[in-house]
Amino acid sequence: MVTHSYILKQPAALTNVPVLMLTADAGRDFYKPRGIMAIEGGSWVPVSSGNIWQAGTTADYNNAEGDGYPFERAVHFELFFSVGILSHQPGTVAG
Secondary structure, three states, rough: OOOOOOOOOOOOOOOOEEEEEEEEEEHHOOOOOOOOOOOEOOOOOEEEOEEEEEEEOOOEEEEHHHOHHHOOOOEEEEEEEEEEEEEEEEEEEEO
């Protein structure tokens, strides 16, 4: 499969800034229900240094706080520079 990426309507002030694109299945890799940024239930509890997330039931989870193999996801990434592109195929891990 061949795909193409495009950066559209980029403000003139940002045309020389590097762009990192991550491509993956949104629900599986990024957001609910299993993505690396998925948070379900729980609540944010104030502490002296700010707020921490705390589960209220055993069904609550916060994947954004996880690390290690269970929280890694395969993604495709492209890093665009003003002079070229660095691209990597699926198998790259985010998390």
